[in-house]
Amino acid sequence: MKEEIIQLADKINKIKEYLDPPKRKKELDDIQKQLEDSSVWNDYQLLQNLKRKQSSIEQKLKTVEELENDVDTLLELSEFVEDDESYKQELEDNIKELTKKVEKAETETFLSGEHDFSNAIVTIHSGAGGTESCDWVSMLFRMYSMWCDNNEYKIEVMDLQPGDEAGYKSITFLVSGEKAYGYLKNENGVHRLVRISPFDANKRRHTSFASVSVLPEINDDTEIDIDPKDLKIDTFRASGAGGQHVNKTDSAIRITHIPTGIVVSCQNERSQHKNKAFALKILKAKLYQLEEEKKKKELEKLEGEKKKIEWGSQIRSYVLHPYKMVKDHRTGVEKKDVAALAVLNGEIDDFIREALKKL
CATH class of the missing domain: 3.30.70.1660 (Alpha-Beta Plaits)
Known part of the structure; x- marks a missing residue:
């Protein structure tokens, strides 16, 4: 069991190396300086992004510190097991729990994309x-x-x-x-x-x-320009389950972006306004990805390389x-x-x- 703990310690060290705490702490200092600028508080989106980034870095640093403390505790406990078998089950349970925590932390180190924290x-x-x-x-x-x-x-x-x-x-x-x-x-x-x-x-x-x-x-x-003149908006009656209301009102929305031919729809909300808002949200996401693909020149079609x-x-x-x-x-x-x-x-x-x- 001591070998398992040592292996976990090695993984934690790799996570820490990847995270680079000195670099992250410098980023926190830079964010704090920006937050001290009164003009930032007048820009809601910028303020939210800074706070979200600050919280994310602080959480990662805290997680690594907790993992290091946990592995030190298990190494100490493993010494008792050698002298007293009654500690064996407790140690096994703690190793399993720490393994899950390390796997989760390990996974999160790979989340560094621009939108990885998004819905x-x-x-x-x-x-x-x-x-x-x-x-x-x-x-x-x-x-x-x-x-x-x-x-x-x-x-x-x-x-x-x-x-x-x-x-x-x-x-x-x-x-x-x-x-x-x-x-x-x-x-x-x-x-x-x-x-x-x-x-x-x-x-x-x-x-x-x-x-x-x-x-x-x-x-x-995020700057995505959608000209209302480029949109063809149709209303229709929802086809899914939803009671009498679904069959009596044209609350569902279908939006066609004429320049690209992208079609999106939403019919789950009873409010036509809400359906339109969400359909536009999907359209915005698709147009953003289309622009990203054009910049990278890696893909020719929307949403990655489409296969049959x-x-x-x-x-x-x-x-x-x-x-x-x-x-x-x-x-x-x-x-x-x-x-x-x-x-x-x-x-x-x-x-x-x-x-x-x-x-």
């Missing part, structure tokens, strides 16, 4: 497979919902298109909470499911596909028959048997962590 706008589209794929969309939505519950993130469904028989043709939802986009951004891509179809009377094996798109929620202070939602293009496979396994094809992370089923119940942290390390 996330997630859209899941059904692909090849008809009813099967629509049901697969609902399963993925459930998986992400459970992950959000486990990590204290809030989900708000903003748009959905029900499937003809089951599930959803597409669903868009907002994940609110610190680092939501940073954690979820690498879920972007095609997800493949292999199972015995519950919709097939002959109980044959089917393969279904769904694409996941993840965008950051863009702050109001079918064979050979998946980032992750979820196989439930004839064996149970979930495999991420980018990182090589695999979960088998009971662990594979746990993935569909929201336990995707290992996939997220390895993707942040390697991608």
Whole structure:
């Protein structure tokens, strides 16, 4: 057990080296000087950004200090175990707890992108497979919902298109909470499911596909010019569940950005005004990403390199028959048997962590 503690200590040292406390403390001093400037307090967005950055750095420094104290305590406790076995179980439990803390801190060191601390706008589209794929969309939505519950993130469904028989043709939802986009951004891509179809009377094996798109929620202070003349705005009646109100008012909004051809919609709110506001938020996020892609000249299409939602293009496979396994094809992370089923119940942290390390 002492070796495990030493390994954890090595990981903590690497996290500390990556964080570079002297550099971070200098950043805190610079932020404090800016906050002492009275003009900053007249700029709400700048003030909020500075405070958010200050809080983030302070939290990271505090976390590393706490981890160092914890590992020192465990090393001391390990000395007692050599003389008294009654301490063994307590030490094992503490090692497991510290391991989780270190893994979380390790993951957060890779969150350094401009929008990693933003909320996330997630859209899941059904692909090849008809009813099967629509049901697969609902399963993925459930998986992400459970992950959000486990990590204290809030989900708000903003748009959905029900499937003809089951599930959803597409669903868009907002994940609110610190680092939501940073954690979820690498879920972007095609997800493949292999199972015995519950919709097939002959109980044959089917393969279904769904694409996941993840965008950051863009702050109001980010400069994205949208000319009202470039927008075509349509209202329609919501097609999802929602009682009599849904069928009686044209509260749903569809916005087409004419220069780019981007189409966004929102129908979940009863207020047409709220639906329009959220649809514009999605449009702003998509236009921002489009501009970023043009600058980098790495991608030609919106939301990353678009692949057909079918064979050979998946980032992750979820196989439930004839064996149970979930495999991420980018990182090589695999979960088998009971662990594979746990993935569909929201336990995707290992996939997220390895993707942040390697991608």
